[in-house]
Amino acid sequence: MSACVTRLVVGVAAIVLAAATALGELCPKCRDLAFTTDVGHCAECPNTTGSRALKLCKKCSTRLGQCEHCRAPVKKGADITLGDDANGKTVAAQPNQTLLVKLRGNPTTGYQWSLAKLEGDAIEAVGKPDYVGDKSPREIVGTGGTYHFTFRAVKPGKATLTLAYARPWEKDTPPIKSFTLTVEVKEPAAKAKQ
Ligand SMILES: [Zn+2]
Numbered sequence: 315m316s317a318c319v320t321r322l323v324v325g326v327a328a329i330v331l332a333a334a335t336a337l338g339e340l341c342p343k344c345r346d347l348a349f350t351t352d353v354g355h356c357a358e359c360p361n362t363t364g365s366r367a368l369k370l371c372k373k374c375s376t377r378l379g380q381c382e383h384c385r386a387p388v389k390k391g392a393d394i395t396l397g398d399d400a401n402g403k404t405v406a407a408q409p410n411q412t413l414l415v416k417l418r419g420n421p422t423t424g425y426q427w428s429l430a431k432l433e434g435d436a437i438e439a440v441g442k443p444d445y446v447g448d449k450s451p452r453e454i455v456g457t458g459g460t461y462h463f464t465f466r467a468v469k470p471g472k473a474t475l476t477l478a479y480a481r482p483w484e485k486d487t488p489p490i491k492s493f494t495l496t497v498e499v500k501e502p503a504a505k506a507k508q
């Protein structure tokens with residue numbers, strides 16, 4: 315894991331809170347931090363923040379498009395979004411762009427997508443994968459949903475990521491599905507060295 319990730323205070327309650335914090339309110343750097351549950355005060359309004367470590371409440375974070383923790387600008391959504399059909403492909407990205415890989419899965423079967431391999435240091439995984447269940451009118455359990463993996467292009471170069479759909483306890487069984495993506499990170503043309 316990258317050394318720049320500073321874990322604040324990690325406790326059971328903090329992990330629960332961090333898991334409940336939706337992606338998008340924290341910048342990629344802060345997304346995999348864990349926060350304590352004691353509240354703080356928003357720098358912009360009289361509301362309280364979810365943790366004393368945060369500078370903005372959720373509302374101000376959304377309104378201003380800034381990270382709740384460090385106030386860095388937070389972009390809406392990822393720069394590049396890919397689905398199951400990108401399996402085996404190569405995509406181009408620029409440094410600091412984020413890539414979101416969304417794969418269909420159904421955790422009620424015991425199978426789940428996980429990052430099996432990341433070769434190359436041109437990209438890095440951001441935070442923990444998210445699972446978003448399909449909204450069904452009757453809240454039917456077991457309908458499946460989408461796994462979200464976020465990566466960030468770090469520097470020019472090439473990286474290949476492999477995601478595997480497997481049952482975590484079946485260590486000796488090969489995954490029933492896998493997803494491989496190669497990312498070529500290049501500086502934008504104007505910035506590239508002559
Ligand atoms: Zn506020």
Ligand SMILES: [Zn+2]
Pocket residue numbers: 340341342343344381382383384385386
């Ligand atoms: Zn931040």
